[in-house]
Amino acid sequence: MKAPIELRSSPHVKRGVSVERIMRNVVLALLPICAFAVWQYGLSALALIVTVTATCLATERFFNWMAGRPGTLSDWSAAITGLLLALTLPPAFPLWMGAVAGFAAIALGKALFGGLGQNVFNPALVGRAFVQAAFPVSISTWVPAFAPGRFAEFIPTTFTLPLMAPPDISAWAKGALDGFTGATPLALWKFENQVTPPDAFLSGAATASAGETTAVLILLGGLYLVARRFMDWRIPVAVLGSAALAAWAFQLWDPARYPDPGFVLLSGGLMLGAAFMATDMATSPVTPLGVWIYGALIGVVTVMIRYFGGLTEGVMYAILLGNALVPLIDQYTPPRVFGDVKGTKP
Amino acid sequence: MALPGQQELTHLEEFMEGVWKQNPVFVMVLGMCPTLAVSVSAVNALAMGLATTFVLLGSTLLVSLMRKAVPKEVRIATYIVIIATFVTVVDYLIAAISLELYEALGAFIQLIVVNCIILGRAEAHASKNPPLRAATNALGMGLGFCIGLFALGAVREILGAGKLFGVALFGPDFQPWVVMVLPPGGFFVLGGWLLLFNWLRRRQGGALKPAEGHVHG
Amino acid sequence: MSQHPVSPPAGHATSSAAMVRTLGVVATVCGILIVSAYQGTLERVTANKRIALERAVFRVIPGAASMREFVASRAGVVPAAEGAGAEGGVRFYAAYDAAGQLKGIAAEAAAMGYADLVRVLYAYDPRRQAITGIGVVSHRETPGIGDKIITDAAFLTNFAALDVRLNADLSALANTVKTVKHGTRRHPWEIDAISGATVTSKAVGRGINDSAQRLLPLLAPNLDKLGRPAGRQEASP
Structure with missing residues (x-):
């Protein structure tokens, strides 16, 4: 070549x-x-x-x-x-x-x-x-x-x-x-009930995949794409927002058992997934309401897999599941309910 | 018994139908249930292929011999009884030959009875052709099925266990691809073979001939 | 099938008698085929099953040269052929060395694993009151994870001398056999789980406990009945 x-x-x-x-x-x-x-x-x-x-x-x-x-x-x-x-x-x-x-x-x-x-x-x-x-x-x-x-x-x-x-x-x-x-923060939490402090995620010292360790750079990259209008900002907001909401609800229910929303957002691949993978144009919905449903689904499923699944990390399967539902979501969310978007967010 | 004015295949062509042109796995995509389920190793795949060939041969022969005596209202019932008989016979035979193999194949031996290749051949070919011709066609189909199963089983055993026919190929440090011995591995490998086959046929010139079968079974 | 009966055009109709006759003939032919296949293979199938069983028993009890099958129940211990119908009977195998001395007992244990029943054969040494080895009979666990119970050397050392002593009145095991988290084995009746394959490891422990709790109390008072009757040599293949 x-x-x-x-x-x-x-x-x-x-x-x-x-x-x-x-x-x-x-x-x-x-x-x-x-x-x-x-x-x-x-x-x-x-x-x-x-x-x-x-x-x-x-x-x-x-x-x-x-x-x-x-x-x-x-x-x-x-x-x-x-x-x-x-x-x-x-x-x-x-x-x-x-x-x-x-x-x-x-x-x-x-x-x-x-x-x-x-x-x-x-x-x-x-x-x-x-x-x-x-x-x-x-x-x-690791x-x-x-x-x-x-x-x-x-x-x-x-x-x-x-x-x-x-x-x-x-x-x-x-x-x-x-x-x-050799344990990731998510595994430490799941098996040892040990929550890694947030500064480890910001400095990149947490054990993780190559590109999952710094929330700051991922957010900056995402913001750049949003600012240039190359990315639909609603997807990462929906994913991270719903994951944080779900984590918050679980923590309210049993604070001794479930970690705080900050840990859920920063650990594992949620940031990278929300900013760069859930937003893939070919595999995300096109309707405004559909985008919110899709993002919220990914966030909630991620938390569910992390809390109740056999695996420690659930972002990958959550996004793949979201991808699979995109045609269905698009079909049931025709874009005429334009003004009503925010009210339907779970 | 060539009908006047109808072109008849030679016996070799009849045999090659199942091996290549109408290969049950790669062209007709029939009998997928045993294909995907037991093709985790080359031995299992070949055993399954041979068992199916035996049933195919026995049932088509009998169906062909009886083709003029069976009233069309009860033909499917007759075929099923005949097929089920040969499946039962092969079930006993495998248990007698190797218990280990019998346990590895499990319920899939009995499930040969619902393999649509066999009923399909009985209905579409054996009931309209004399015994020798029906048997030739059945042997070709059986061989084609064996080839298809073996192609899947060999790839899955090589990648999934680093072995072929139980012989280690890569030494003790081999890293098995766990996914290959799980059900998704069967789909991946089948998809890969179908891609290769269709691509080869297209390159050989001529558009794909629509196959007579449909994906089921 | 619920169509109104329509009188078929004359000449094309097949009489019911013809249909019944055809099906009758086919069924007869097929019946004969099946029966002859069954009769023809019965001997081989039974022999195969016995050889497979013997091989499995001899693998968990090294040095064994022959074996006999027994059933233990409240009524005592009798050879399997006589006691097949005994209520609450537990089947086991007694293995003997070449000189006819009892080498050990083997029995099957089964419990639900990750995907399906995990069936193992364990060897019990009555003199040491311990389990001295296991062999996996069948399983459908995840390859590369659950099937480590067959190969993992550290896991198998759990069964070099797993304590299954009976309690004082011989009614149950003195200590429940149980699988503990990897690296936390403290007692000789505990099984150290394989890290990452805990569910399967636990199934093995649970199966062995269930089986031993049932079999060993029935077996303990009858150990003397397992000695090979003199003058009766069983050929081993």
Whole structure:
């Protein structure tokens, strides 16, 4: 490939330009989060982001070739899928598994539906769900942030040979950070009833996936997209608002058992999911009322899975479930009730 | 017994119908219940394929032999009784050959009875053709079903356990893809094979011929 | 099927007698086929089942060379062939070494796991009053998680000498066998769960407890009846 990004004029003059511009700006908004992830986790995070994104681009190219269609790399959507997917994976995730995730994201999540705009589910989350089901151990193996040697050496699991199981790194992780337990804040809460203080989420010290650790950068990226009108602000507001409301209600009911809404908002992937994944244009509703219903559903289901499910984190499945209901929501919310939107928010 | 003016397939063509042109798994997408459920390993898949072939062969032969004696009002009842008989026989046979295999296949042996490939062949082919021709067609269909099941079972066993026919391929450090031995893995692999098959057929030239079957069963 | 009877056009009608005759012939032929298949395979199927059972018993009781099947009930312990119908009977297998000495007892335990019943065969050593090994008979747990009960070495060491002593009046186990959270095993009658596969581990513990609570009190007063009767050698394949 001589030119990885191919600029074409027709056949997508009008819509192509606009889609491409939105997508380019989303990438721009994601870059600071990626940079922070690399600063936190070092070479391994960089290698993971590059590998996953490259696999996504290559898979997109491959399916374009298979279908005999013109290349669609230039609309940046595959790059966004790759970046987002990499940000939802644990930094110690072996690169070959990252490549599997990238392939599954584009192949299962997008190409099989007919490409951008036809997909029902957010491709990045389809990729993540696939590796969650395929490699349940590696997807929940965490490493500490700000390990001292992170720019000098890779995490031992990064270069696991393809198809092979990664080595056990619990000893390595303890060596990198004394007292590191390998549990995420959500797992600590669920199994030890221990609530992580909010400053850990703001500084990026909390144990999490590569791009889930800093609420500030995610919010800034989201605000930028909202300000440029590339993103529907109602979706993140509905997701975060409903999750906070649900968490608040549970805390009122039993304060000893349920954490405060701030913890629910900041922990795990809720911020990243609300700002960058629930807002995917192809997989979110188009009607104003539908957008609120969709966002509220994601927020509430997330809290339900976290509190009552077998998994510690529920954002991924909540958004995928929301995606699946989009056609139904759109059908039952014709946009004539324009003035009545706020009153129907749960 | 070629009817005058009607072009008849040679026996080889009749055989190849099921193997390739009307492959029950990849083209007609029939009999998906056992296909998805038991294809977690190559051995299970092949055993299921062979059991189905046996039932297919036995029932089409009998149906074809009796085709002139069976009144059309009771033909479906007759076919079902015949098919159920052969399924029961194969059920005993598998338990006698290998108990381990019998337990691995579980209820899916008995469920061959509702596999629509078999009733479909009895109704659409065996009831209109002489025994030799019906048997040739049934063997081809059975082989095609075996190939389809094996294609799924092999991929799922290789990725899901790192083995083929129980022999480890990648050594002790292999990372199994858990999803492949779970039900979704069956759908993924089937989808992948269908994609590959349709793509190959399209590249071979000529648009896809509409298959006679429908997705069910 | 609720259509009004319409007299069929003459010549195309099939008489009811013809239909009954056809179905009768088909049913007869099929019946004969099934019966002959059943008779033909019965011996092999029974033999297969016995071999599979023996293999499973010999795996949990190393050194065993032959085995006999018994049923324990309130009426005492009798060979399975005689006591099959005994009320409240618990089936178990006594395994003997090559010299005919009792090596151990094996019995089946089952409890609901994550997806379906988890069935295990456990070995009981009457001299040590302990469970000395388990083997999984069947399960449908999640591959890679629940099926660790078969392979996890640390989990299997729980059953190297799991304490199932009876209480003073021999009516129940002295201590309930139970599965505890990973890393918190304190007593020899506790089972350390596999981290991440707690539900399946608990099913194993629950199954063994249920089975041992029923079997061992019935077995304890009758241990002497398990000795192999002299002069009766059973061939082992």
